[in-house]
Amino acid sequence: MLHRYWPLRGAVRCSCGSSLAVKNGIVIPQRSIFVVRSDRKSKPPSSKAHPRRRNNDERTKKWETTRKNLDEDSRRRLQVHEEESKRKLDDLKTLARDVSIMVKQRQEIENLNKIPLSAKEPEEDLSPEESDKSATGDNVVIDKNAFIVPATPIPEEISKRLGLALRYLVSEKNQNWPLVLDQLKASDGFKDLPYGTVVDFLTKIPPNQMKFVIPTIEELLQEAQIPKTAKIISLYMTSLTSGTTVSDSTIQVLENYCADIKSMKNGKLPKRAYETLILAHGKNGNLQKIQDTLAEMRLNQVEISGTVLTNILTTCVYKARDHKQAVEIFDTMRFEKEVYKPGTRAYQDIIVSYVNNDDIEKAIDIYREMITEKIEVNQQIMVALARGCASRETFRFKSWDFMFEIYKNKWTPTLPTYEYMMYLSSRDGDLALTRALYTRLIKDNTVTKRSLTFLLLAYSKAQLPGEALEPFLITSQDRGRIFRENVINTSGITEPSSGFPFLPLDELTTKTQIMAESSAIWAHTCLHNPDLINSESTTSYLNIASEMGMLSDFIDRFEGSTYLEDDERKLSNGFVIEEPLEEQNVTDEPAADQSDEVVENSGEETVYEISLNKSPLHEKYDESSTVKSPVLKSLQTKRTPRVSLTYVVALKAAGKFNNYSFANRIWQERGKFRRTNRFKNLSRSEKDKLDFQFASQMVRTLTDLNLLEDALAVLKSTEYQFRWTWRELDPLKTAAVEQGNTKISQTVRGIARRAQVTYEGKIRRKDYKKYVMERGY
Structure with a gap:
């Protein structure tokens, strides 16, 4: 029914191929076949070549492409072959060098056997068979006939004289230079050696060891008639300034050396000598001497380098505690970068100075400046920033972020890092994490005075169940929660194998447990590690009783662990017996949150509670009785002199327990403390x-x-x-x-x-x- 949709006129072609005629709107099929002209135009003749010729061109192009690929593969194979040949040639050269060394070694065996060893470490001679075996390399054990290569390169002339003594220099960390110089002295020393060779040898001696062998070096120089030049004296000066502190006697020796150099240099010192002298005065903590040295440098027109300013900055931060001067020096270095560009050490020192002066905002700004200037940061900077954030309420949440930056940078945490992790957890009241970290230090035998103080601080600030608890800062992020759980679960604190008096509990839940464990730890430390006890740890130990115990507990610890440094009342055994308190002072008045733990008018109840809060070893020392146990005597004699902070903590306890008599006694005794030499100095x-x-x-x-x-x-x-x-x-x-x-x-x-x-x-x-x-x- 095609006519229903289109008006049809003329002739059309059916889909089957037959033609149809249209007349008066009626479709009439036609038997004849006719051709209908298409409206499409015929295509112009193609300009391409003959198909056979076109196929030949394509084959030619494919062949060219294949040939190029083959050429590239050939070149690649040739390059690989050349590299392989070069590697084999290098291996052959290395083999030839090793063979030459072995041949030389066999030639020197007899000479090495003839060199005498030090009398302190005699060795037995090897048989000829064993000697040949060692020389051929069949025996890998390094013995006296093995080829010895020192970790520190030694001039050849001197290494021949040292012989087997070179084995004392094989290790980079454990070098025994006194024995090396003794062997050299027995083998003609510096005789007939050029001056340059001797100075080159002296530069190989580490400064921290040279200061102990200076007399031996001077004997060798005198025997060889080699003059002690300014360069050698400078090496002496550098060695004497090694270490954290420099004594007054060492300063005098350095000034004598400077006088010797001035006599050789027409009254002037070289730049290196001035830098060493400023470093020494800085470690001695004498800013006035530094100022005098700087004035002398300006007078002699010696340029002040960035190293000098960095040393002065370190002195201002750690020795003189002069924050204002440190900021001025750092600003000078920062705004004159072309001359004194500050490095990582300078940035570290100024950040520590800002943290010590409670300006964490500025410390963080300096840290961001380091990131912007692409100056390398280190672990000490992260620890300092974490410590500064912990002391400010608005920045406490960032403290653990800086700690975890250490793990993010894949640095190995050092001992100070672990200690300040304890500090952060103790400040946060996380006693469980602090105990677990301290257990790790015990296992590694790396417990220090600082770590003990931080542990005792954790007891005084511990958050206990039933209180208005706040989430620990470390648990505010997933990595912190994982870290805390791993440390606590792997600490092994419930295992008694460590021998440390921790209660077999992962967490302490009552004040009685805290008082008992802290008292046991103090007794254990007095017996086994008394050197760890100082005024800071003692103050923290007292503060535990102020926060978790009663007034009687505090007074017991106050009298048992401290003494007043009074020459008139000091006994021959090194401690004093305090006068007994009045009856009204020794009260067992509990704190507000412990009122339900003590039954009034019950002496047995009071004695029972004190026995729980106190280690059995801490017994009252009675002057009228004889101490039978030396253990108890050592506990009584291990007491620290009272400092000003001790009286501050005692006043705090008096106010908390509402005891005016004890407060009156404390501020009267504080007046006596001001007359002691400790305070006067x-x-x-x-x-x-x-x-x-x-x-x-x-x-x-x-x-x-x-x-x-x-x-x-x-x-x-x-x-x-x-x-x-x-x-x-x-x-x-x-x-x-x-x-x-x-x-x-x-x-x-x-x-x-x-x-x-x-x-x-x-x-x-x-x-x-x-x-x-x-x-x-």
């Missing part, structure tokens, strides 16, 4: 700092005892002596406001306002009015 600035610390705690303790008038009296008497801030004054002001005592609160505000004007540069109201009147706006 401090600098004026250090004395003022410690006095302000104690005065601040006095104000806080009197506030806790609800003696606001007395606290205000202390504050008013020291208003112009100390730099008071709202950090110390806010508790007193808050207590006065709660009681409605406007007089005290207004007085405190006035003291704070005057301190801000005097110390913080705050402008006064009348000065501001005068300023506005003069300017007109």
Whole structure:
């Protein structure tokens, strides 16, 4: 029904091939076949070549492509063959060199056997058969006839004289230069050797060992009649400055050496000698000597290098503790990069200085500057930044991030890194992680004074179940949670094989457990590692009783682990017997959160609790009785002298336990402490700092005892002596406001306002009015 869709006219061709005619709209099939002209135009004749010729061209192109590929494969095979031939040639050269060495070795066997060894380590002679076996390489054990190659390259003339003594230089870390020089002295020393060879040999001696063999070197030089030149003296000076500190006697020796060099150099020192002298004065902590040396360098027109400024910066940060001077030196290096471009060590020192001065914001800015300037960072910088973040509430969440950067950079954590991991966990109250980390240090036998102090700090800040717990910072990210779980699970703290008095528990859940374990650890340390105990660890040990125990526990530890350094009351055995407290002072008044653990008017209950909180080894030392056990005697004699921080912690305990009598005793004894040599020998600035610390705690303790008038009296008497801030004054002001005592609160505000004007540069109201009147706006 094709006509239903299209009007058909003329002739069309059906799909089957037959033609159809259309007349008056009717389709009439036609039997005749006719051709219908197509509207498509015929294609023009192709311009291509004949098909046979076209196929020949294609075959030619394929052949050219194949030939090129074959040429490339040939060249590639030829290149591989050349490289293989070159490698074989290098192997042949190496073999020839090894054979030459073996031939030379066989020729020198007889000479090596004739050289005498040091009398300290005699050796037996080998039989000819064993000697030949060793020479041919059948025996891989290095013996006296083996070819000895020292780790430090030695001039050939001297190595021949040393002979078998070269074996003392095979190891890079364990070199015995005294024995080497003794052997050299027995083999004609430096005789008939040129000066350059001798100096080259002396430069191979590590500085930390040369300072012990300088007399032997001078004997060798004198026997060979070789003059002691300025270059040799400079090597002596470098060796004497090795180490962390330089004593006054060593400084005198260095100044004598400088005088010898000046006599050789017409009164001038070379640049290297000045740098060594400044380094020595820095390790001696004498900034004035450094200033004098710098003035002499300017006078002699000697250029001050970046090394000199870096050494001075290190002195200001670690020895002099002069942060302001350190910042000025670093800014000089940073803004004059063409002359004094600071390196990793300079950046590390200034970051540590900012952290020590509680300016973590600036320390982080310096760290970001290192990243921008593409200066290499190290593990010490990460640890310093983590320590600084832990001390500021707003940056605490970043502390563990810097620690995990150490693992991200695939650095092997060092001992200080593990110690400051303990510090972060202890500050966070994560006692379980701190104990696990300390267990690892015990297994590695790397426990230090710092790690013990951090462990005791963890006991005083531990978060216990039932309290308003906060999530540990390390658990705020997945890698921190995994790290914590792995350390605790693999620590083996529940195994008694270590011999350390940890309770067989992964976590401590009560204050009694903390008091008992800390007391046992202190007794164990006094018996086995008394050198680990110092004033810092003792203060942390006392603070545990202040936070987790009772007043009687604190007084027991106060008297059992510290003593007042008073010459009039010091006994011959090195410690003093404190006068007994009055009856009202020795009270078993519990803390607010321990009131349900003690039954009043029950002596048996009190004795039972003290026995749990205290190690059995810590018994009271009675002067009237004889100490039968030497163990108990060693416990009693291992006590540290009381320092200013000891009295601050004691005042804190007196305020917490609301005991005025004990507080009165502490500040009276603090007056005696100020008359001891320990306090008198401090600098004026250090004395003022410690006095302000104690005065601040006095104000806080009197506030806790609800003696606001007395606290205000202390504050008013020291208003112009100390730099008071709202950090110390806010508790007193808050207590006065709660009681409605406007007089005290207004007085405190006035003291704070005057301190801000005097110390913080705050402008006064009348000065501001005068300023506005003069300017007109």
